[in-house]
Amino acid sequence: MTMKPENQSLQSVNIEGPVCPTPLPHNDRIVLGHGSGGRMSHDLIARTFFAAFSNPALTARDDAARLLTSSGEQLAISTDSHVVSPLFFPGGDIGRLAVCGTVNDVAMLGAEPLWLTAGFILEEGLEIETLQRVVASMQAAAQEAGVQIVAGDTKVVQKGKADGLFITTTGIGVIRPGVNISGAGARSGDVVIISGPIGDHGIAVLQARGELGFDSDICSDTAPLNGLVSALLSANAAAVHVLRDPTRGGLATTLNEIARQSQVGILLEEDRIPVRPAVAAACEMLGFDPLYVANEGKLVAIVAPHAAQDVLDAMRSHAYGTEAAIIGRVEAGAPGQVLMKTAIGGTRVVDMLAGEMLPRIC
Amino acid sequence: MKFTTEFRDAKLAQGLVEAIRRKITRPWVIMEICGGQTHAILRYGLDEILPPGIELVHGPGCPVCVTPLEQIDRAVWIASQPGVIFTSFGDMLRVPGSDKDLFSVRAAGGDVRVVYSPLDAVRIAQQNPDRQVVFFAVGFETTAPANAMSVLQAQALGLRNFSVLVSHVRVPPAMHAILSSPGCRVQGFLAAGHVCTVMGYHEYPPIAGQYGTPITVTGFEPVDILRGIQLTIEMLESGRVQVANAYPRVVTFEGSRPAQDVIRRVFTGCDRQWRGIGMIPDSGWKLRPEFAEFDAEVRFPVSEIQTREPEDCIAGQILQGLKKPFQCPAFGTRCTPEHPLGATMVSSEGACAGYYRYHRDRHNLTEEPVSA
């Protein structure tokens, strides 16, 4: 089992408006900020879960756990719960999300995902037709990813105890030989690559919730990335030092995690970071920063400089990486810190998401 | 995005920086009094690319930061009442009150909702006739037209279950308070562009004249802010005390008459406590008595509120531009965005939060472009 800070999507609860942005001063109860993927989540995991379950595979803090079998094979295993609301949104649904999320976590360790399990918590009153639609979507995603759903569980809870449907998936894959990818692998001089424009998923789901009243053609980017990972590894596996998918908390949070794990600095260039015009417009309107908006079909690759162009070309020739771009580099100075050269020329710190973004008037 | 991207152009920004550099002959202290401008300056690293000698000071321009503690505590109390749907702009939800913030109220089961517009709050009231809906009407002059219209709409729709908790503040009295305080080092002012979109800038020439301080109405994109600074520097260097408009695409001298009419119809002047600064006379707006039925303070009379600020927090001195966040002993240690002691750290527009998020460290970086 791995512990990732992200265990909830933005729209996981049936109350109006975005969720708790910042830790509350008291820590005796779980609050929504604990699920945001930012600092609070990290704190909760470290203090409660790591402290109790402590073991090296867990505390490596990667998206999946790396396990060595007695026959010498390296496996990757990851688990993820999905509680998104609404269940269906432009570009995807909870089922597709559940499959892709776990497939991607396993793939981020350089492993080929093979099998998934799926646990369902169904709310009393959920329409069976809805469940069937979700399950069909899961099978389609699994087929696209080339994985099989081999075991599962179903529970039903009383009305009001689940948001329609919660899904937990666990995935197993085999780590390719010759691959040594982890969040601690970034080295000074490495190049930072993003596989495509950021912010699509978070904005699409926010729109689907309807509370902020905006409309657009933005679709979630939910996608299985194991094919893209294969493609970029075949360009030069040894040169790929880090892979991670910037989900909850966005690109900024993911890069901060990596900077900390690897004890390096990262310098980004703002005008190289791809953002779709409509996503940028939605963020402007609400006062959000796309760097913190969730993605479900993108990955960050941190690659040795001599291989960066080859890896980039390989990504661009794959359907899920056509807009891949180099967005920054790894530096030796300022370990654990992410900095960005702004479009205007000044530099600023890019922090981890503290809690949650809120639409603002300021 | 039209009217936005053009004003983020790096070359135009550079040109302005060079123009400023060429003009400046001595150090100057310029204050901006707008949270949005504070945010933009820090987010784009503008203070870093400006020539040395220009000190940008952040005034009390964040309505979230200056909302008096009493009003936050009142909001928390009202939101905790059973049957109330408490609606607010997102910014306000995690401002610490004496005891807790609105998010704690939600965690404890209160129905607290973020809205994008006060009209959304009116709609919620229409849709929930058996609940009391309260809207937290904060802001500077920019937000007053929207908040005022929500009251008129509620009246027009005959709603009995809608009320507003008003905490409006005005910029000109704050400028007077700052410029007349002993130890004031401010020599030039950037006026808030969107406040002036509503109010015009006819209120500023008397202020400029009284204190000998040039004022430039300034926008929010990085190029707009640099232009505002450039025009201010030109006035300072040539000893001209005037009011310039660097945001003419939206701001006119008179401002928006329809908006001012509605504001005057719904609101009237009052004294206001500015958190961290104190009472500034006639610096706020409250509902006119004829709208008392929509006044949440009337509908929800709260017994004596005991407010309590953490002693470490020097937000007041920061809001007056007397100290920088770095100079606060609690900055970054006991006071961070995760554990804010004061409002300037909570609000994303607050100076402390801005400095913490964007400029915690300054580094020497090589200027080579990134390439494979």
Add this chain to the structure above:
Amino acid sequence: MCLGVPGKIVEIYEANGLKMGKIDFGGVTREVCLAYVPDACVGEYTVIHAGFALNRISEQEALETLEILQQIAADELETGEP
């Protein structure tokens, strides 16, 4: 304060006695109250804050400002350091 974002009016209608409009922010649209810009027409740009259009944006003024800024950049960046 104050998050004011430019948007283009693409539709105008009335709702509950108020002049309302659909605004395009560049691929994202939203309903906004146009009561404070009674003379605004479809195709014009306004600054939107908290769901209200505050003022029309003058394209003429914007272009003039940009011209001035471009002139400054041209003067300064030819003679100054790159």
